[in-house]
Amino acid sequence: MAGVRQFDEETALRRALEVFWDHGFHQTSMPDLATGTGVQRGSLYHAYGGKEQIFLKAFERFATTFLEGAAAALAGTDPRTSLFRFFDYCIESITTGSPSRGCLSTRTAVEADTPALQRAVRQLLDDLENLVLQSISGADLTLRPREAARLVVATTRALAVLERVYDDPRRLRETARSQVRTLLR
Numbered sequence: 001m002a003g004v005r006q007f008d009e010e011t012a013l014r015r016a017l018e019v020f021w022d023h024g025f026h027q028t029s030m031p032d033l034a035t036g037t038g039v040q041r042g043s044l045y046h047a048y049g050g051k052e053q054i055f056l057k058a059f060e061r062f063a064t065t066f067l068e069g070a071a072a073a074l075a076g077t078d079p080r081t082s083l084f085r086f087f088d089y090c091i092e093s094i095t096t097g098s099p100s101r102g103c104l105s106t107r108t109a110v111e112a113d114t115p116a117l118q119r120a121v122r123q124l125l126d127d128l129e130n131l132v133l134q135s136i137s138g139a140d141l142t143l144r145p146r147e148a149a150r151l152v153v154a155t156t157r158a159l160a161v162l163e164r165v166y167d168d169p170r171r172l173r174e175t176a177r178s179q180v181r182t183l184l185r
Contacts, residue, residue, distance in 0.1 A: 009047070012037040017058035021104050025055055025111045056120055062104060063124045066093065071131050079139035080184050083152065086132070087176030090156045095169045103160030129153045140185040148183050155179045 019036035020028050030051055034041045048054045073089040076082045094103040105124050112118045133149035141148045159172050166172075 007037075007039045007043065007047075012039050012044075013054075013058045013061055016054050017062055017104075020055055020058060021101050021107075024107055025051075025117065028055075052114065052116060056116060059104075059108065059120050059124075063120070063127070066105075066124070067127055067131065069093070070128060074131055074135035076135075079136045080180060082135050083132075083180045083183070084177065086135070086152075087156075087159070087180070088173065091159060091163075091169055091172045091176065094160050094163050095172070100163065100167065102164055103157075106157050106160040109157075125153055128156070136183075142183055142185060151183065152179070 015037040016033050019032055023032060028051065030041050030044065033039075033044060033051065033054060037044070039047075044054060048057060069089055070086060073085040074082045076085070094100065105121055108117060109121045112121055129149045129152075132152045133145055136148055136152075137145050139145075139148075143151065155176065159176060162175065163169075163172060
């Protein structure tokens, strides 16, 4: 029947995200996506338009899920505990897999050479900053709340880079805890 998708969109986008996460945006081809999703290239083109559009749809779902997890980690009345949980959540996210796949949003930020990719990453980071700001707004901070929230988000990006270099979750947790001790009086 014309106009009816012959594949499960959620499954296809989840699998496409895995392909992008494993190979990066630029190194992923439409044949890679067809193989990874089990959906023919023509069907992917018809449903989404092209590689960038598939990525943006998959990234949007990733961002929603990631932000929900971040919000849950940041929930609570004690900012110190919330930030520790938040960093643990971020570290777990980037060290998952064997070998670990790293941070999708940081990898995308490095590769983002189109306005749409840049907007997608910027939106995720802005939303993350706002979640952190809400969590720490009443805390006794060494910086203004917005500055502290930005520094926390910047630290998540730094942790993603350090994970690639050191492959040592313990070191990442120590770095994150140092950041929290620096930010909170």
